[in-house]
Amino acid sequence: MDKVWSFSTDEDGKIAALSKDLELSEIIAALLINRGINNLEDAKMFFNPVEDQFHDPFLLADMDKAVEIILSHVERNTHILIYGDYDVDGTTAASILYLALLELGARVTYYIPRRDEGYGLSSKGIDSARQVGIGLVITCDCGITSHEEIDLAKSFGMGVIVTDHHEVTDTLPNADAVVNPKRPNSSYPFKFLSGAGVALKVIQALRKHAMSDNWYATEYYDLAAFGTAADIVPMTGENRVIVSLGLPVIFKRRRIGLKALLDSSGFSKDKITLMDVVFNLAPRINAVGRIGEAREAVELFTTNDPERAKQLANKFDQMNKERRAIDQKTYIEAEQQLLARYDPDQPCGAVLYADGWHQGVIGIVASRLTEKYYRPTVMISLDGDIGKGSGRSIPGFNLHAVLKECSDLLIGFGGHEQAGGLTIKRSNLQDFVDKFDDVVTSKLTADLMTKKIKVEAILNFSDINRKLLKIIERLEPYGPENARPVFVSKGALPAGEATIVGENHLKLKFEQKNRTIDAIGFNMAEQLTNVLNPPVGGMDIAYELEENSWNGNKYIQIILKDLK
Incomplete structure (x- = not known):
């Protein structure tokens, strides 16, 4: 699925103003503005979380x-x-x-x-x-x-x-x-x-x-x-x-x-x-x-x-290993069902169900399927006359509101906008599937179905140094509403040999204006052909930055998110 890059802008001049007021680079000012930090006092509170x-x-x-x-x-x-x-x-x-x-x-x-x-x-x-x-x-x-x-x-x-x-x-x-x-x-x-x-x-x-x-x-x-x-x-x-x-x-x-x-x-x-x-x-x-x-x-x-x-x-360590094995088996079965019943190219949700699915893993599997096929997904494990389900959603789509609209068919439900659980009678299952599909389809737009990468700033490789990395680290802890920042560099050329490491991770180097930086793209093996045959003017790459270490040596590394 193609991803849309969404770039931060400074149409109202806030980034430039904060950069001047705090004597920061516009790159750092952009990171702060994007997190709702508009002045020195807010910046102090953000960078120094304390009990007060x-x-x-x-x-x-x-x-x-x-x-x-x-x-x-x-x-x-x-x-x-x-x-x-x-x-x-x-x-x-x-x-x-x-x-x-x-x-x-x-x-x-x-x-x-x-x-x-x-x-x-x-x-x-x-x-x-x-x-x-x-x-x-x-x-x-x-x-x-x-x-x-x-x-x-x-x-x-x-x-x-x-x-x-x-x-x-x-x-x-x-x-x-x-x-x-x-x-x-x-x-x-x-x-x-x-x-x-x-x-x-x-x-x-x-x-x-x-x-x-x-x-x-x-x-x-x-x-x-x-x-x-x-x-x-x-x-x-x-x-x-x-x-x-x-x-x-x-x-x-x-x-x-x-x-x-x-x-x-x-x-x-x-x-x-x-x-x-x-x-x-x-x-x-x-x-x-x-x-x-x-x-x-x-x-x-x-x-x-x-x-x-x-x-x-x-x-617990042993149980986690057992859980992974159950996850994988359930994932394969659920994915087969999804592809048999739904068109991955159409904007719709997915309700998947089976007797015997382990209730303890359906939430994890629903999350993986939601990420891969980018649609609200509910998985239901049936046992006798009762089914218990777990659902996950995509950013911007309120799953809890959908379950509420379907509540006349449920014994109970609860959760958040992005995740929920439900209990249902087997006799209501098909009616729930139909209503869930109708409600989701009526609310789901092409824009919501498009994966987006929020780009915080455009960098030249010459901008990347340990000072920038230290400031980025101070944005931690990362999580929803405070994601690890994603940057874009333009005209970067693959340098040296690109290889596949692990199961399907892409490892290579990129060069821009005589500066070379190590890069890895997790689960991006399908991009190998593209990096082996780059455009004459180089590639635009979206990435996160981190400090990696190998044999006691620390170095800056790019974590690829997408490339064009």
Whole structure:
């Protein structure tokens, strides 16, 4: 699929003005303007995320109620249940609340549902809570759509506090307190916290209420950062603060469980990045939630026993290998179904379904298919009369809104604009497929179906140096709304021998005006013919910059994104 390059412009002169005011190059000024940074004060805050940038937790609606209820139940020695989701965000959020309430002297336990129980609170989980005498349920990373289950808990005499960050449906659940930055008419300054981020805010509120000197709850930065990074939320505002402050804590391996996780992964770099969490560490935790018992992830995050932590981390490593094998088998089957039922060249969504697909991997596979075929994709695993599905979307297309339009055919649904989950009766499946296809087709435009590369600046190779690289590194942590910058250089000629390395990666050098730079294009082997036969005037290349090392030597390398 051809990609469209979208270039930043300076029609209003903001880049030139900021360059002059801050005495920066226009390249650096462009990077700042593209991130909404228009003055020196904003630049200082962006480049130096600190605790003072945290918002008052009591600005979150119902936070005062939540604090009062928690403290009341702790004082009465009520049995409290932390009810988390089974992914990384949910298990880190549960761990934060569990550890902090233990510190308060609470009688507290946690419940993480198996994936086959479905997303959110389950009647099984609530009934289990009743049987052991739970008096207060605190959800984390779930609960905002669990109306019936919360009503059930209330009917058993339990108090319920919902802490969540997912999209709110038409009405709030009948909980005693609902803490969610996405609540309608919320005045909270930042809407995009993760579940772990919301959990951290609850602990900050408890500390602030107690007038603690450490109301920021610094000892939980590592878990909050881990969950926030893994949940792919916008890397702006408080999320940027949480991850910036938390990643160095993860790297120091102070928490026994995270140390074991890093050790089992073979991590040996001189610093840890958000991408290390997303692509190396988080999948190990998600694997246990997908094909095992996710409560063991909370055990890993909260244990004080190094041997038990090592045992769990090694177990998760093995599970992750098993998960990959299941992924690949499911991907092949789903791709065959997609190509048999849909035209890849037509603007439409895709609903794929089968009996026996592992519920724990359909989200990952849906994500891969969405990326490859660039269309909203839902995958449903059928078991008896019920199907459970997971969907992913493309940038700019609201999957949650589509599921809402189809909600009359669903038992339940939830999620975000870019990802969602659902439960459906088998008897409604074909009607759902037809309606989903109709709704998506009516909303999907040719522009949305076109992959875009946002280019931040045009560089000559002579502009590329370690000073530029150091400033680019200070833009980290990268993530949604703060992507690693992409540059374009024009008239670059392939130099030396271009080769295929690994399975399908393109490795070569480019030369422009007597400057040669190493380059690699991941999964770009199909471009080999083009670079072996370049135009006379050279090629235009879109790329990211990074510092690579080999045999102890560090050098600047281009990461190709596209070439023309």
